[in-house]
Amino acid sequence: MNINGFSLRDHLRLLAPLFGVIAAVWALRLVLAAMGASRHVVNICSVTVAGAVTLLLAVLLIHGRHMGGYANVVAAIFLLECCEQGLISAAIAFGALTGTQNVYSAAEFSFGLSPLRHILGHLTFGIGMGTLFGSATGCLLLWLLRKFVPAGARR
Numbered sequence: 721m722n723i724n725g726f727s728l729r730d731h732l733r734l735l736a737p738l739f740g741v742i743a744a745v746w747a748l749r750l751v752l753a754a755m756g757a758s759r760h761v762v763n764i765c766s767v768t769v770a771g772a773v774t775l776l777l778a779v780l781l782i783h784g785r786h787m788g789g790y791a792n793v794v795a796a797i798f799l800l801e802c803c804e805q806g807l808i809s810a811a812i813a814f815g816a817l818t819g820t821q822n823v824y825s826a827a828e829f830s831f832g833l834s835p836l837r838h839i840l841g842h843l844t845f846g847i848g849m850g851t852l853f854g855s856a857t858g859c860l861l862l863w864l865l866r867k868f869v870p871a872g873a874r875r
Contacts, residue, residue: 724788738774745770753823797854805846
């Protein structure tokens, strides 16, 4: 699969540090909740916020490294959303399979859904809506960068 001349491997290589950021925040949130940190501290450590920050960083990397265009932004956002929602789903599945409660499987975040429906919600609605909104934001940011950063200044 090539998007504007860049393969999936190229995208994964570009986004690898951003996947690491999402995974680190995910693990930190699990550890903080397991240690009994206050709810405020646990809520500050948000995977959703980390996903939004990595979205912006991905667009900056794509722009700065001349790695394609809007289609590449959409592909990058999709990959980041899959990572984010996949990790959350794994934590929910782990909680359901072991019969333990973690911050991702807590009743206040599952809206009364069974673990399976909660996971399916993340893997369908989470990835779908995250990709749509993230792509719109990312493409707008790329357009603004291309509009206001002259071609000669992008090296």
